[in-house]
Amino acid sequence: MTYLNFLVIFVIPLVIVGWIYFFKTQYISKSLIKVGLLILVFLAVIYTTPWDNYLVKNEIWWYGPDRVLGTLGFVPIEEYFFFVLQTLATGFWTYFLMTKIKVKLMSGNFYNLQWMVTLLLFFVFFLGVYLISIDRFRYLSLILVWATPVLLLQWGVGGRALIQNGFIYLVALFIPSFYFCFIDLYAIEESIWKISPVLTTGVLLFKLPIEEAIFFFVTNLMVVQGLVLLVSMRNEKMVKKYFLKE
DSSP, X not given: OOHHHHHHHHTHHHHHHHHHHHHHOOOTTHHHHHHXXXXXHHHHHHHHHHHHHHHHHTXXXXXXXXXXXXXXXXXXXXXXXXXXXXXXXHHHHHHHHHHHSOOOOSOSSOHXXXXXXXXXXXXXXXXXXXXXXXXXXXXXXXXXXXXXXXXXXXXXXXXXXXXXXXXXXXXXXXXXXXXXXXXXXXXHHTTSEEEOSSSSOOOEETTEEHHHHHHHHHHHHHHHHHHHHHHHHHHHHHHHHHHSOO
């Protein structure tokens, strides 16, 4: 199977279904989510491109030359489409949940928990920096150092909104993350791409390198948190504008 076949079979249909649902439904924050998705797609490509090129250049992961259309830099062309498609698939799934479950305001006295998570993320970042020079932690540490600045920003700005919307947040995160882990394992077993056994811990999650599972969870986390924050903060502004006037 080629990388393009992989996208056509496992990823593009999810985006098409999500796209159809998005444009057929009415939702108070639909226009905001549309803008949010465009921003997230843009950031996914811009932020991930240099990082992913570094991974391939240093053979942390690599692809079968006969499985791709070509490359831009060191990365297969299909990989750039994967950035976009994963963001849209997870984003449309999050949107679907938002049309079924009301997104709560960024309220409540959760400051202590918010800052505990923020401090934990700081610890994870510095742990990644510390581990980066150790070969078997190389991939894991690069994921942590790359992902935590974005997660820190999101939690610092609106951690209370994420805590308030815990149910929608977790469902939106875990279902697509498990799915992408499953198809990633299939791609590895089909040799569409391979993960370095030297620059990874060797810990497997149902045969999948744990680094790959962490990657999909943190990337989906960025998307889910971004959309939940946008809608929660937008709703809060509407309440203040129309109901809390002096």
